[in-house]
Amino acid sequence: MALVLRLQRRADFLRAARLGRKWAMPGLVVQAVATPPARARDDTLRLGFTASRKVGGAVLRNRAKRRLREAARLILVPRAEPGYDYVLIGRPQTVDRPFTALLQDLQTALKRLGRYRSAEGGQAPAEPSENGTRTP
């Protein structure tokens, strides 16, 4: 599995917004851009989350980011192509949308961006199961 770093600098977010490809789904928006060469490694992907005031107050914004983090843990981390920066953007529906639908949104968006790898290298498919847990 790829090593995951968290995007922590404003500059990285702005770069992803400016240079990256974007795909929107009802539950979220995904931006993807190749990691800058200076920091890029084959086995590493970088990940960031954001939710603007449009989503709601502090409670709703934080909740949206937490749900996005959990969705990314289940879908994006095992399946997304390394060497890229991914930014997941919260939308108003991120908070209310059923979690399984949110997972589906993320998977679809990654496919549309061409950064979704089907199961390879002996890794188990990370289809969301009914109880929301991953089979080891």
Added chain:
RNA sequence: UCAGAGGGUCGGAUGGCCGCGUCCCCGCUUGCCGGGGCCGAGGAAAGUCCGGGCUCCACGAAAACACGGUGCCGGAUAACGUCCGGCGGGGGCGACCCCAGGGAAAGUGCCACAGAAAGCAAACCGCCUGCCGAAGCCCCUCGGGGCAAGGCAGGUAAGGGUGAAAGGGUGCGGUAAGAGCGCACCGCGGACCCGGCGACGGGGACGGCACGGUAAACCCCACCGGGAGCAAAACCGAAUAGGGAUGGCACGCCGCAAGGCAAGCGGGUUUUCGCGCCGCCGUCCGGGUUGGUUGCUUGAGGCGUCCGGCAACGGGCGUCCCAGAUGAAUGGCCAUCCAUCCCCCGCAAGGGGGAGGACAGAACCCGGCUUACAGACCCUCUGACGCA
């Protein structure tokens, strides 16, 4: 039981799987590593409205002035605009609730509309007295007399009318009509006496009554107050450009100088021309951005208990360590249960099914205030009705 008043507590619970953050321990393949353990949002974490701590800036001390704030009394407190106990006024049958509650004989201003008049006494319609009284009416002993519209002078403030407010109220006496003019009761002022630390309360000689309201109008009085805020502030400090100091090397030709020429360097390479730079290499210093570290959580601290106090609160003893993130941890999913709501069956007891968690997320830390909030529970008290 119903209706109501005051105060307090909580604000989903338990379990399973997977995850996140600080700290601690262990391991190695020392890394943005793996494993384990403890702890991990609120009563308002919110608004940022007051009061402090802390930090920096300014500043010799103190006072005055200006500006701002506070404003019944006493107490609590680090402090407060907060809290507690009282006082006064208003509301409620009551438990209780509400009050921007200092000064209006220090001065100035204002009092809309209406009204004659809004602050100093005045008088519009009236009422009363005296004098005059042409026209008119009545009487007559024919001389005149009376009534009276009206006019002049004066006395009044009872009645009418306006207003939020009109110079005490009601009644009796009194009077030409009236009037504290006199009297009774009520109200008001009030020397002084008593009680209270005090706000204030009780009594009250005497005074026929004078002194309207407004200080969320200026103002006066008393007390309090430097400014900015953790993005405060301190430290470390890469790369690049630029600044200063210094060491080594280089420093040609013309010209007194200004300057010119040549050489060197710059853009993939070479030549020519044009343009730009005026040395090249090294060391050190200061400033300083991205970033990092500290500040950063042990504190006017929580809990228990005893003592003092009506209480706010204070004191003693014991015990506990209780979030520290920084693109920002405290989450995702599932099951059961507890509230709550809806639907169906049933006369009912009850049964079945479904929906589904209020307001809201720490960001330096405390004390308050204010605002938001589904619902649940507890205590004390009041008024009805009923029972004993």
